[in-house]
Amino acid sequence: xxxxxxxxxxxxxxxxxxxxxxxxxxxxxxxxxxxxxxxxxxxxxxxxxxxxxxxxxxxxxxxxxxxxxxxxxxxxxxxxxxxxxxxxxxxxxxxxxxxxxxxxxxxxxxxxxxxxxxxxxxxxxxxxxxxxxxxxxxxxxxxxx
Numbered sequence: 001x002x003x004x005x006x007x008x009x010x011x012x013x014x015x016x017x018x019x020x021x022x023x024x025x026x027x028x029x030x031x032x033x034x035x036x037x038x039x040x041x042x043x044x045x046x047x048x049x050x051x052x053x054x055x056x057x058x059x060x061x062x063x064x065x066x067x068x069x070x071x072x073x074x075x076x077x078x079x080x081x082x083x084x085x086x087x088x089x090x091x092x093x094x095x096x097x098x099x100x101x102x103x104x105x106x107x108x109x110x111x112x113x114x115x116x117x118x119x120x121x122x123x124x125x126x127x128x129x130x131x132x133x134x135x136x137x138x139x140x141x142x143x144x145x
Contacts, residue, residue: 013036014046017047018050020033
């Protein structure tokens with residue numbers, strides 16, 4: 001029987017290697033894989049490593065979780081859900097706080113306008129906010145520090 005010499009690229013041989021463990025190769029593919037395994041030391045090492053892993057997994061088919069595993073998973077999930085809820089509550093709190101500050105600022109401006117209208121007869125921007133030159137100079141001479 002005459003032996004065919006195949007040219008192969010790495011990816012196609014890797015696919016053949018992985019498929020070979022499930023027994024899905026036709027005779028030509030088996031020949032290609034055997035030839036590649038003989039020629040490549042790296043491929044042979046990979047084949048042996050995969051074979052060893054598969055054998056280990058077959059022997060360890062009795063893997064079972066502890067009885068408390070579902071409860072632990074659910075507890076961890078509930079903890080993360082609770083942290084996410086706290087995060088949402090905090091952002092909602094900040095939004096409500098900002099809204100209160102806006103309302104208080106608006107009320108303060110309206111109050112200043114009313115006071116200025118009642119006290120003075122001129123409605124300039126400096127006098128509305130009590131920032132006229134005389135008030136500014138007085139504040140400069142205050143011993144704040």
